[in-house]
Amino acid sequence: MNAQVLKQQLMALAIYDANDTSLTVEECAAFLGKSYxxxxxxxxxxxxxxxxxxxxxxIPKIQFLDKIIEKFKEESEKETTEFIVELDIEGQVKKALKNIFKEAV
Structure with a gap:
């Protein structure tokens, strides 16, 4: 499954969840980062x-759809960045190991 399709499916799931969820005042405060x-x-x-x-x-969660989408995008970008960093580190480690083994031979 391609990454774009997976991203769209996760976004649809987030929107469905928002449409099917109500929050308490405490949950809403935590979600919005505000006080009770x-x-x-x-x-x-x-x-x-x-x-x-x-x-x-x-409190119907769907009224915060813009915030939900914003949070989804932020998390998605953060995860993508972390994945790229992991790949880069992995690539650097492999490169270093190749060089070590070349020098040893």
Whole structure:
């Protein structure tokens, strides 16, 4: 399977998960890197859509789709960079070993 197809399938899975998930205030705060109080304030200010269920909120994750895609791209780029670095190190090690064995012969 080519890397581009795999990347698209993972993106589709992330979007499906976002569409099928609700967050608590605590989870939303962690996801957005904000405080509990900020999330409550944003709910009150209608900056975040939330459904009040008795004593808690249910926050649809799909409203953060842009953030999900941004995080996916960042993670994908980081993993690609780490993979390239690993390949480069592996290549350097192989090259060094070849040189050592050449000198030994």
């Amino acid at each position: 109080v900020t999330i409550i304030r944003w709910i009150d200010q209608k900056k975040i859509v939330a459904v009040h269920n008795k004593s808690s909120y249910s």
